Amino acid sequence: MDFFDKLGDRLIEVGREVSDRARDVSDSTKMQYEIRRKKQELDEIYKDLGRKYYEDNKDSADDQITAIRETLAEIEEMEVKVAGFKGGRRCNKCGAVVPMDSGYCNKCGAKLDDSIFEDESEDAKKAEDTEETEEVTED
Ligand SMILES: [Zn+2]
CATH class of the missing domain: 1.20.5 (Single alpha-helices involved in coiled-coils or other helix-helix interfaces)
Known part of the structure; x- marks a missing residue:
């Protein structure tokens, strides 16, 4: 046991x-x-x-700050293009891309009236001009 x-x-x-x-x-x-x-x-x-x-420190010449600034600019440029492809437009107040038929920005709630649309058209035209200039330079 x-x-x-x-x-x-x-x-x-x-x-x-x-x-x-x-x-x-x-x-x-x-x-x-x-x-x-x-x-x-x-x-x-x-x-x-x-x-x-x-x-x-947005305006600093620091490498990383510069990289962020350039990346943001590239994103913005692409967003404008995408907005154009989609038949959309960008809110003048916050920069969000919203459908063309939206009356209001779905991000910040700003009213998107026709005056804003006209501004957007000018921006798009400016972007196109820049593109053309670039193409000429390349040729
Ligand atoms: Zn907005």
């Missing part, structure tokens, strides 16, 4: 060790998940900080 008692104790002990290890593994998995989540949070904070820094 003594032997079986000891065996029983040992089995309980082994069971406890196994479950301790399982708990460690699951704690470690949880912690790794937590670490990933924290790093993502940190990335978001860095991004916000970067945006804020950019807003405060």
Whole structure:
């Protein structure tokens, strides 16, 4: 009986060790998940900080600021083109691309009347002129 008692104790002990290890593994998995989540949070904070820094230093000659400025300009240029392809137009107030038949900007809520549309046409014409000039230069 003594032997079986000891065996029983040992089995309980082994069971406890196994479950301790399982708990460690699951704690470690949880912690790794937590670490990933924290790093993502940190990335978001860095991004916000970067945006804020950019807003405060827009005119700086810093390489990264310049890269952001150029990328934003490229995006804007493409958005104007896409708006044109889609038969849309851009809101004069916030720059959002909205369908041509929209009465109001779906981003900022500005009223899109015909005077805005006329401005947009001029912008589109200007963009075309620039394109033509570029083509001539290339030839
Ligand atoms: Zn808008």
